[in-house]
Amino acid sequence: AQSVTQLGSHVSVSEGALVLLRCNYSSSVPPYLFWYVQYPNQGLQLLLKYTSAATLVKGINGFEAEFKKSETSFHLTKPSAHMSDAAEYFCAVIGNQAGTALIFGKGTTLSVSS
Amino acid sequence: NAGVMQNPRHLVRRRGQEARLRCSPMKGHSHVYWYRQLPEEGLKFMVYLQKENIIDESGMPKERFSAEFPKEGPSILRIQQVVRGDSAAYFCASSPAEVEGYGYTFGSGTRLTVV
Numbered sequence: 001a002q003s004v005t006q007l008g009s010h011v012s013v014s015e016g017a018l019v020l021l022r023c024n025y026s027s028s029v030p031p032y033l034f035w036y037v038q039y040p041n042q043g044l045q046l047l048l049k050y051t052s053a054a055t056l057v058k059g060i061n062g063f064e065a066e067f068k069k070s071e072t073s074f075h076l077t078k079p080s081a082h083m084s085d086a087a088e089y090f091c092a093v094i095g096n097q098a099g100t101a102l103i104f105g106k107g108t109t110l111s112v113s114s
Numbered sequence: 115n116a117g118v119m120q121n122p123r124h125l126v127r128r129r130g131q132e133a134r135l136r137c138s139p140m141k142g143h144s145h146v147y148w149y150r151q152l153p154e155e156g157l158k159f160m161v162y163l164q165k166e167n168i169i170d171e172s173g174m175p176k177e178r179f180s181a182e183f184p185k186e187g188p189s190i191l192r193i194q195q196v197v198r199g200d201s202a203a204y205f206c207a208s209s210p211a212e213v214e215g216y217g218y219t220f221g222s223g224t225r226l227t228v229v
Contacts, residue, residue: 106156
């Protein structure tokens with residue numbers, strides 16, 4: 001069975017500061033990992049995904065994430081936060097087996113102050 | 115190229131009524147997934163469907179909830195005899211056939227309020 005744990009339900013940063021959102025996964029098979037972003041009253045938008053190619057994955061809006069098997073982590077980073085990054089971020093995992101669905105973490109709300 | 119379409123965007127039902135939520139997947143996508151979102155709880159998987167088949171309903175409550183994805187038309191999530199605890203945002207997602215690494219495309223959700 002697969003699961004993800006997002007450490008910290010709320011993260012606050014200043015504009016221009018580093019963004020680090022933490023995600024650890026548990027999977028009995030090689031996982032596919034995803035980060036999604038949700039803006040208020042909207043659906044989820046895919047930021048980036050890891051599918052066993054390069055361990056450092058670059059996504060949209062300047063975000064990137066690094067897959068570390070030894071740490072079972074897939075943390076999301078952005079060098080310089082922008083006000084428009086304020087949103088809720090979800091880490092998700094899926095096993096590479098047919099018939100399985102994405103499993104999401106509980107989410108991390110990112111606040112950006114000026 | 116339209117994305118995943120969900121309707122209605124907002125739905126208000128009185129306790130005991132039925133709620134029907136509709137989802138039209140992206141063109142070319144044959145897999146549909148339903149999730150429920152409650153504050154502070156993230157997205158909870160409910161059911162995974164392909165055309166005319168339920169693949170995984172392990173997240174569906176045992177009573178009052180059902181889902182279908184007919185050969186023609188949208189996927190429907192039905193909640194019978196709604197209770198206040200059913201108030202939540204319900205999201206539908208779709209993906210192409212058997213491409214687990216693709217990721218899902220999500221709709222904008224239906225926000226159900228039970229009064």
